[in-house]
Every structure is written in C-alpha cells, then in structure tokens.
Amino acid sequence: MTEPEPGGNAGGATTVVVEKLSLTLGDLPLFDGLSTVFPAGQTTCLLGPSGVGKSTLLRAMAGLIAPTNGRIVGGDGRGLAGRVAYMDQSDLLLPWLSARDNVGLGARLRGEPTDATAAHRLLALVGLRGHETKRPAALSGGMRQRVALARTLMEDRAVVLMDEPFSAVDALTRFRLQDLASTVLRGRTVVLVTHDPQEALRLGHQLFVLSGSPAQIEKSGVPDLPPPRQPTFGDFPARYQDLMDQLAVGDAGAP
Amino acid sequence: MSRVFRGAVTVAGLIVLWQVIVLVSGAPPYLLPGPIETFTALVTRSGLIAGHALVTLSEILGGLVLGTLLGAGSAVVIAMFRPARRWLLPILVTSQAIPVFAIAPLLVLWLGYGMASKIGMATLIIYFPVASSFLDGLRRTETRWIDLAHTMTGGPRARPFAVLRHVRLPAALPAFASGLRVAAAVAPIGAVVGEWVGSGAGLGYLMLRANARVQTDLMFAALLALAALAVALYFLVDFALRKAIPWQPDTLPDLDP
Numbered sequence: 231m232t233e234p235e236p237g238g239n240a241g242g243a244t245t246v247v248v249e250k251l252s253l254t255l256g257d258l259p260l261f262d263g264l265s266t267v268f269p270a271g272q273t274t275c276l277l278g279p280s281g282v283g284k285s286t287l288l289r290a291m292a293g294l295i296a297p298t299n300g301r302i303v304g305g306d307g308r309g310l311a312g313r314v315a316y317m318d319q320s321d322l323l324l325p326w327l328s329a330r331d332n333v334g335l336g337a338r339l340r341g342e343p344t345d346a347t348a349a350h351r352l353l354a355l356v357g358l359r360g361h362e363t364k365r366p367a368a369l370s371g372g373m374r375q376r377v378a379l380a381r382t383l384m385e386d387r388a389v390v391l392m393d394e395p396f397s398a399v400d401a402l403t404r405f406r407l408q409d410l411a412s413t414v415l416r417g418r419t420v421v422l423v424t425h426d427p428q429e430a431l432r433l434g435h436q437l438f439v440l441s442g443s444p445a446q447i448e449k450s451g452v453p454d455l456p457p458p459r460q461p462t463f464g465d466f467p468a469r470y471q472d473l474m475d476q477l478a479v480g481d482a483g484a485p
Numbered sequence: 486m487s488r489v490f491r492g493a494v495t496v497a498g499l500i501v502l503w504q505v506i507v508l509v510s511g512a513p514p515y516l517l518p519g520p521i522e523t524f525t526a527l528v529t530r531s532g533l534i535a536g537h538a539l540v541t542l543s544e545i546l547g548g549l550v551l552g553t554l555l556g557a558g559s560a561v562v563i564a565m566f567r568p569a570r571r572w573l574l575p576i577l578v579t580s581q582a583i584p585v586f587a588i589a590p591l592l593v594l595w596l597g598y599g600m601a602s603k604i605g606m607a608t609l610i611i612y613f614p615v616a617s618s619f620l621d622g623l624r625r626t627e628t629r630w631i632d633l634a635h636t637m638t639g640g641p642r643a644r645p646f647a648v649l650r651h652v653r654l655p656a657a658l659p660a661f662a663s664g665l666r667v668a669a670a671v672a673p674i675g676a677v678v679g680e681w682v683g684s685g686a687g688l689g690y691l692m693l694r695a696n697a698r699v700q701t702d703l704m705f706a707a708l709l710a711l712a713a714l715a716v717a718l719y720f721l722v723d724f725a726l727r728k729a730i731p732w733q734p735d736t737l738p739d740l741d742p
Contacts, residue, residue, distance in 0.1 A: 294635060322629055365732055
C-alpha cells in the first residue's frame with residue numbers, strides 16, 4: 231500500500247524563483263537585485279538578524295508587497311497569486327468562527343462551497359478531533375496554531391509560506407508542532423522564516439541566511455538526515471555550531 | 486449580591502432621597518411633587534400616559550431603525566469606496582457641527598406635526614454615533630487578517646466584497662455595537678425634542694401640556710415613564726448585542742449593568 235501525502239495532494243510542487251528583486255521599505259533598501267531559487271517540494275528556512283528583511287521577502291512572495299523591481303515567479307514563469315498559502319506567527323484565527331469554519335475560510339472568501347469533510351479530516355490530522363465547533367477563545371495557544379496549520383493545509387497550495395509559525399508557543403508544543411508540520415507539509419515548497427537556529431536545522435532541507443543591507447543570501451549546511459531531525463542526533467550539534475558562527479558574523483555590527 | 490438587588494436598592498434610595506428633599510425644602514406640590522403624588526398620578530392617569538408613551542416609543546423605534554440603517558449603510562459605503570471617503574467623510578463630520586435641536590423646527594415645518602418629523606429627529610441624532618463608530622470598526626480591521634484573506638483570494642484587489650462580508654464586517658461588529666448603545670441612549674432625546682417643537686401626542690407633548698396647566702404631578706409621572714422607557718430600551722439593546730456578539734471579550738466584567 232502506498233502512503234498518500236498526509237496533507238493531501240500538493241497540487242504539483244513548484245520551484246519559487248526570485249529574479250533580480252529590488253525592494254525598498256520606507257527609505258530602507260532591503261533588497262537590491264537579489265536572485266535565488268527555492269527548490270520544489272522542499273523546506274527552505276530563512277534566518278538572519280531582525281530587520282534584515284526575512285518577513286518582507288516572505289510577504290513579497292505572498293503578493294502582499296509589490297517589489298520595486300524584479301519579480302517572484304513559479305518554475306513555470308507565472309506569478310504565484312493563488313498558489314501560495316500563508317501562515318503567520320500569530321494564528322490569525324477569526325474569533326467569531328469555529329475551528330472548522332476558520333479552516334474553511336479560504337473557500338468562503340472565494341465563494342466556493344466549503345468542504346466540511348475535508349475540514350474535519352485536516353483538524354483530525356493535526357490532532358483536534360472533537361474540537362471542530364469550538365471558537366478560538368476556547369482553545370489553547372498550541373491548539374490555535376494547529377487550527378492555523380489545518381487552515382494552511384486546507385488551502386492545498388503548492389507553496390506554503392510560514393513566518394515564525396511556532397514562535398508564540400511553549401518549547402514542548404513548538405517541538406511537537408515542528409514534527410507535525412514537517413510531516414504534513416512534505417512534498418510542498420515551504421519557505422519558513424525563523425529566529426530559531428534549532429528550528430531551522432530540524433525542519434530545513436536547506437538554510438538561507440540573510441545578512442547586510444541590502445540583504446544578501448548565504449547558504450548554510452544542514453545535517454545529513456532528512457527532516458524532522460532530532461537535535462542530539464548525528465552531526466546536528468556540529469551544524470548548530472556552524473550556523474551560530476555564521477549568524478554571529480552576519481550580526482557583527484549589532485549590540 | 487445580584488444585579489437586580491443592587492438595582493432595587495439604588496432605586497429605593499433615590500426615592501427616599503426625593504421624599505427627604507420634598508420634606509426638608511417644604512416646596513409646594515405644584516413646584517416639586519413627592520413620590521407619593523407622582524405615583525398616584527402615574528396610576529390614576531395610566532391610560533393617558535400609556536397612550537402617549539406608545540406614540541413616543543414608536544417614534545424612538547422608528548428613528549432607531551432608520552438611523553441605524555442609514556448610519557451603517559453610510560459607514561460601509563465610505564469604507565469601501567475611495568471617492569466616498571474623500572467626499573462624504575468631511576460632510577459626515579461637519580454635519581455634526583450643526584446643533585440637531587436647531588433643525589427641529591425645520592423638520593416639523595417640512596415633515597409635519599405628526600410622527601414623521603419626530604422619527605426624522607431621532608434618526609438624525611442616531612445617525613452619527615452609529616456611522617462613526619461602525620466606520621471606525623471597519624477601518625481598524627487587524628491588517629494581518631486582511632493580508633491572510635488576500636493570500637486566500639489571490640491578491641489585494643480580488644473579491645473585496647467577500648473580504649468585507651467575511652472579515653471586515655464581523656470584525657467591526659463590536660464597534661458597531663458601541664455606536665448602537667449610544668444611539669439607544671440618545672434616541673429618546675430626539676423624539677422628545679421633536680415633540681416639544683410641535684406635536685399633538687407623545688410623552689414630550691404630555692409634559693408640555695401638564696406643565697402649562699400646572700399639573701406638575703402628571704408631568705413628573707410622564708417624565709418617570711419616559712425614563713423607564715429609555716432605560717428599558719438601553720438594557721434591551723445592550724442585552725441583544727451581547728447575545729449577538731458572544732466572542733467579544735469583556736475585560737471589565739464589573740461594568741455589567
């Protein structure tokens with residue numbers, strides 16, 4: 231028996247190509263002619279000091295900010311509109327909707343019929359069976375973030391953009407959510423912004439470290455095993471040290 | 486201690502205070518009737534008062550419905566269309582610089598002596614609090630909710646009305662409710678001022694007539710009925726709004742009336 235992708239059909243994973251991207255936020259030139267490729271079906275973690283433009287790059291990929299110059303496209307050369315799902319560090323659940331209706335928000339907004347069966351299946355997948363009709367206020371922070379993950383999966387997009395998705399929950403919940411996300415997002419092109427080097431090393435197929443102004447991308451090595459990795463296993467500790475050194479260099483000017 | 490008990494104690498205390506003032510000041514009943522004279526008038530003239538109260542209540546409710554519809558409609562139009570924002574918003578704001586009471590005689594002139602001018606007055610007085618608080622709610626939607634919605638619809642320009650319906654409107658409901666509470670509190674003012682300027686029925690009319698005939702006890706009874714009406718209306722609206730917006734957290738629960 232072949233195991234189906236846990237999060238459903240990825241809709242054909244696609245490369246994300248950033249071409250000569252220039253972006254100025256206020257007076258600050260965040261990017262100037264930045265080019266890079268996010269490989270299809272893999273998780274790429276973006277690290278770097280605060281204010282370097284990680285979240286801005288993610289928002290530009292999500293189509294929420296228009297670049298000054300250059301473009302961000304899929305492997306087929308077309309724009310990414312309608313092909314990305316976005317997950318934020320806060321759950322962004324609408325407080326008046328039940329968990330199930332929050333998961334189905336995308337379909338409502340697009341005027342499509344909501345697939346209650348799929349919503350229930352995805353909520354069960356993230357471990358929230360029996361909580362479908364609860365409002366966000368009745369759920370814990372970790373549970374809300376699971377609902378947000380189910381909502382992201384419900385969108386069933388080829389590209390998933392995550393901005394520090396697990397930074398607001400406690401350490402143990404974060405660890406479990408990382409394992410869960412890594413499993414259910416397998417096969418999709420995931421770009422994950424994080425401040426946490428350990429999270430990046432656990433989840434990333436590759437690591438991009440942003441530094442400088444305008445920002446440049448430098449790649450960093452990942453441990454040998456496939457994600458989600460255990461922090462004490464194999465060459466994880468060595469990679470962790472390398473990454474910390476690299477981040478320290480990029481952050482040299484900061485206090 | 487229950488809310489009802491506290492309310493009863495407050496009302497009883499105020500009545501006692503009223504009686505004490507009457508006794509201490511020695512004011513004659515035609516200047517300041519005591520609680521007993523007033524309640525006697527309220528009971529013996531209950532049919533008369535009830536009839537006029539019904540007229541005033543209809544005017545208040547009519548104004549409340551019309552003012553809320555117009556106010557909410559304006560807020561949505563102003564929030565959704567940029568030209569409307571540029572042209573209508575200044576008008577909305579300056580319209581409040583005109584004292585509504587000054588327009589009352591005009592309304593009676595244009596809409597007549599009957600209910601229409603009073604409903605118009607109540608509508609005018611309700612329109613602004615509803616429109617401005619709802620608009621405030623509509624423009625202060627959590628930006629990241631809107632961003633999320635835009636990634637779902639496929640861009641900032643896609644399906645703005647779906648985003649309005651499913652995100653902006655529900656998010657603005659608590660602000661709208663604040664406006665509606667204010668509206669429920671001021672609506673009786675509009676109706677009574679309308680009646681004072683010119684009318685043949687309603688509690689405001691009854692009070693003026695009783696005043697002219699030095700039936701001060703009847704005037705007080707009518708005032709009491711009006712206050713009861715206004716308070717009941719406010720609590721009814723407040724209760725309905727709480728039921729309708731259960732997700733809105735109350736971080737000062739002791740402010741519950």
